[in-house]
Amino acid sequence: MSTLTVRDLHTYYGDSHVLQGVTLQAEQGTVTAVLGRNGVGKTTLCRSIAGLTPARAGQIALGATDITRLAPHRIHQARVGLVPQGRRMFTSLTVREHLAIAERSADLTRSVPPAAESGDAGPVAPWTVESVCALFPRLAERLQNRGNELSGGEQQMLAIARALVANPLLLIMDEPTEGLAPALVAQVGELVGRLKREGTTVLLVEQNATFAVALADRVHVMSKGAIVHSSDPKTLWENEEIKTQLLGVPGATAHGERR
Amino acid sequence: MSIDLLSVIYLITQTLNGLFSAALLFLIASGLTLAFGVMRIVNIAHGSFYMLGVYVAWTVVTRTQSLLLGAIAAILVVGAIGFAMQRFFLRRFAADPLAQMMMTMGFALVFRDAALMVWGGDPFTLAYPRLLRGSVEVAEVVFPRYRLFVIVVAALVGAGLWMVNERTLIGARLRATVDDPEMASATGINVPLLSGLVFAVGAGLAAFGGVMGGPILGGYPGMDFDLLPLAFVVVIVGGMGSLKGALVGAIAVGMIDNFGKVLVPELSYFTLFAPMVLMLAIKPTGLYGRA
Numbered sequence: 081m082s083t084l085t086v087r088d089l090h091t092y093y094g095d096s097h098v099l100q101g102v103t104l105q106a107e108q109g110t111v112t113a114v115l116g117r118n119g120v121g122k123t124t125l126c127r128s129i130a131g132l133t134p135a136r137a138g139q140i141a142l143g144a145t146d147i148t149r150l151a152p153h154r155i156h157q158a159r160v161g162l163v164p165q166g167r168r169m170f171t172s173l174t175v176r177e178h179l180a181i182a183e184r185s186a187d188l189t190r191s192v193p194p195a196a197e198s199g200d201a202g203p204v205a206p207w208t209v210e211s212v213c214a215l216f217p218r219l220a221e222r223l224q225n226r227g228n229e230l231s232g233g234e235q236q237m238l239a240i241a242r243a244l245v246a247n248p249l250l251l252i253m254d255e256p257t258e259g260l261a262p263a264l265v266a267q268v269g270e271l272v273g274r275l276k277r278e279g280t281t282v283l284l285v286e287q288n289a290t291f292a293v294a295l296a297d298r299v300h301v302m303s304k305g306a307i308v309h310s311s312d313p314k315t316l317w318e319n320e321e322i323k324t325q326l327l328g329v330p331g332a333t334a335h336g337e338r339r
Numbered sequence: 340m341s342i343d344l345l346s347v348i349y350l351i352t353q354t355l356n357g358l359f360s361a362a363l364l365f366l367i368a369s370g371l372t373l374a375f376g377v378m379r380i381v382n383i384a385h386g387s388f389y390m391l392g393v394y395v396a397w398t399v400v401t402r403t404q405s406l407l408l409g410a411i412a413a414i415l416v417v418g419a420i421g422f423a424m425q426r427f428f429l430r431r432f433a434a435d436p437l438a439q440m441m442m443t444m445g446f447a448l449v450f451r452d453a454a455l456m457v458w459g460g461d462p463f464t465l466a467y468p469r470l471l472r473g474s475v476e477v478a479e480v481v482f483p484r485y486r487l488f489v490i491v492v493a494a495l496v497g498a499g500l501w502m503v504n505e506r507t508l509i510g511a512r513l514r515a516t517v518d519d520p521e522m523a524s525a526t527g528i529n530v531p532l533l534s535g536l537v538f539a540v541g542a543g544l545a546a547f548g549g550v551m552g553g554p555i556l557g558g559y560p561g562m563d564f565d566l567l568p569l570a571f572v573v574v575i576v577g578g579m580g581s582l583k584g585a586l587v588g589a590i591a592v593g594m595i596d597n598f599g600k601v602l603v604p605e606l607s608y609f610t611l612f613a614p615m616v617l618m619l620a621i622k623p624t625g626l627y628g629r630a
């Protein structure tokens with residue numbers, strides 16, 4: 081079981097009370113999107129789940145395991161992967177080293193997808209350095225390059241690959257399409273779809289509401305450190321008030337890329 | 340012999356002496372710079388590790404007559420002290436560099452008094468193997484065999500550290516932690532444990548430096564704080580956190596200090612600290628440091 085349960089989470093930076101009681105659930109094998117304008121606390125939510133800014137109150141569980149108070153490397157061991165906002169490359173590590181230090185695949189198989197929904201039942205082969213290189217051939221060509229020698233797109237591929245080689249049951253992606261070319265955005269979209277079909281739980285934080293709504297099974301909208309709207313994506317997309325006020329999506333005519 | 344030849348010989352001998360100082364400085368500063376890179380700790384107690392190394396070795400060498408056993412004991416004991424210090428004390432103040440520095444200062448004073456209590460205040464030198472005594476003579480240059488040995492050992496240690504840092508998985512984890520400790524922890528690296536290990540290795544290296552210098556420089560109360568400024572100059576010139584910087588900084592400081600003392604003894608502190616001040620003014624991160 082790898083359903084993420086976040087219950088009444090309160091997170092602070094010093095005295096500043098950023099997350100003010102966030103509650104959400106991300107079911108195993110689904111994509112849960114978290115939307116909202118800049119500064120509402122989306123990244124802080126990701127950081128709290130990953131243990132980087134531990135919550136001061138509330139609970140985070142992956143399946144039956146309480147991960148609220150675990151150190152970040154423990155949370156990683158509990159198979160939570162983070163694709164952080166801004167890529168966060170290790171500047172002195174080569175692409176190969178990024179993957180080597182993160183890889184955890186020898187002993188793992190990923191979960192079996194619910195047979196009812198998808199045809200391809202059975203255990204899924206774990207991600208390895210080879211398989212993420214096959215997924216992003218560009219990275220395979222750059223294995224000897226250092227993190228700071230990559231283009232923005234390559235960095236994002238590596239940030240995703242670095243999370244995947246640990247074979248996460250829960251993958252947190254914080255604005256993975258930020259600054260990417262449209263072709264690459266589409267590729268990330270396809271990947272998210274595939275992960276979901278293979279049983280991975282995906283928590284997708286996005287400014288790009290169009291992208292997220294197209295992929296998500298469930299959508300949460302944050303404002304001022306709390307979740308103010310939760311629904312299926314269709315209901316959200318039909319709610320003009322929320323779209324304009326909380327997402328900054330311009331009126332009814334807009335349904336292309338926002339930038 | 341002509342005056343010219345004499346001065347060439349003199350120059351070579353002094354260069355070798357400078358390299359000997361550089362070798363010791365490199366052993367000591369590499370530990371300081373590694374610890375800084377991973378933990379951002381300014382460790383005032385680093386000179387104490389160097390001192391404790393010589394004293395622990397002294398105890399062992401006087402009983403066993405073996406410098407090797409002395410070195411092994413010094414590395415293990417001082418490494419364990421460093422590990423415990425990081426694990427049980429410094430780690431609690433990870434977010435507060437000033438508190439950490441004050442705490443290392445406190446440790447330095449405790450170690451100084453403890454050494455005085457345990458080993459007394461008499462200066463000593465370490466006995467060393469007969470094999471390494473005497474001199475090597477190449478052409479007209481005569482140079483003590485032991486000093487040459489220390490230069491070779493430091494070079495080997497440097498090569499080993501470089502190999503581990505650049506060519507192994509643990510080295511990659513270490514560099515990842517230096518680059519971005521937070522992201523390193525989110526990539527599954529146990530940063531507190533790694534920090535403790537690096538701190539222990541740094542302490543062990545300083546102790547080893549003390550033992551290697553022991554047969555010539557010996558041990559005496561106050562050696563810890565005599566060394567500390569030198570180690571800091573090396574790390575500041577080379578760049579905090581960089582092994583390459585520690586190497587280049589150690590050679591620079593070893594040479595400058597040596598030639599400075601010989602040529603203008605009355606200015607020896609000036610010749611030592613002027614390069615550091617210049618470096619801080621021109622490139623505050625040092626030769627190979629990062630912002």
Ligand SMILES: Nc1ncnc2c1ncn2[C@@H]1O[C@H](COP(=O)(O)OP(=O)(O)O)[C@@H](O)[C@H]1O
Pocket residue numbers: 093096098116117118119120121122123124125
């Ligand atoms: N390291 C930090 N220290 C203090 N305040 C922060 C820090 N990071 C973010 N904040 C503040 O927390 C709030 C939420 O930020 P964030 O979680 O990054 O929002 P989002 O990802 O939704 O744009 C903002 O007001 C931001 O200024």
Ligand SMILES: [Mg+2]
Pocket residue numbers: 122123124165
């Ligand atoms: Mg953000």
